[in-house]
Amino acid sequence: MSEVVVARTVAESRSERSEIIFPSDANALGNLFGGRLMQYIDLVGAMAASRHARAITVTASMDHLDFVAPVRVGDLLILKASVNRAYRTSMEVGVKAMVEDVRHNRMRHVSSAYLTYVAVEKDGTRIVVPQVIPETEHQKRRYEDAGRRREMRAGETQRKKEIRAALGDEWHI
Template sequence: MGDETIYRTVQESQSERSEIVFPADSNALGNLFGGRLMQYIDLTGAMAASRHARAIVVTASMDHLDFVSPVRVGELLILKASVNRAFRSSMEVGVRVMVEDVREQRLRHVSSAYLTFVAVDRDGSKLVVPQITPETEHQKRRYEDAGRRREMRAGETLRKREMRAALGGEWHL
């Protein structure tokens, strides 16, 4: 058999989610809980990854999560996710979070994150995912940046593994 690699565009799997922030989602200052925002980011990212892989996906990591500004009760949250790059069974997804001021018709950036998802079958075994075909200059830049972040994550994973081995597998505080 020849090369059976499948390619998909970034646009084919983009996802968007909107939420209104309610008091039950906020802290004593009336700001959205960071953990709730992380949940929304994870769900929106998983939708994009699942669309791309056309399979079940599990979250492998969330890194470089920035909380740029608070989100207040009553504000409209807009989350947008795109697959930046696909590897063998994993995908890096970027999620950008904005607050929409409906009266002023303006968006305010409040958070961004990069997540890694792995495609799996119903038994939890990894699946090969389609590759990404970046089309715009912005998508091409994000594709290249995702490769650099993957190298950094691999280096960090190796460093932690070596540290655990040096400690005899034990964690010390």
């Protein structure tokens, strides 16, 4: 017998993560490695997706990742995530990364990303996720924008399939 899936608000999925940046997280210039920032973004995004789905979630894609400003050794990195929109088994999650200037009580935007997560059972079988209820004007805009990004991703996926089919076993970069 399948469980009834109830829609959930954006607020129910909100997740936050904080990190202090240490020298081992940084390159020779003292800036946070881009890959490490991507890891943090993926982790906080997965938390939001799991909260929304109340299930295990796996990353399907990360797109539109913007590195706006560097994150430096000693910075306090704050990452916030929430589900923008849910489909049948997948969800788009938006993540915003900020650096907190604790002395002056200011936040500086350093990165944003959109990720797609899929809810699964322990055996990897996809499961249906609740729909999202956007409540504020900002959440409604993000909901609509997520639909447009999904259409663009679908077009890009189809284009890549066609290219792979045309190339066969050839590798082109």
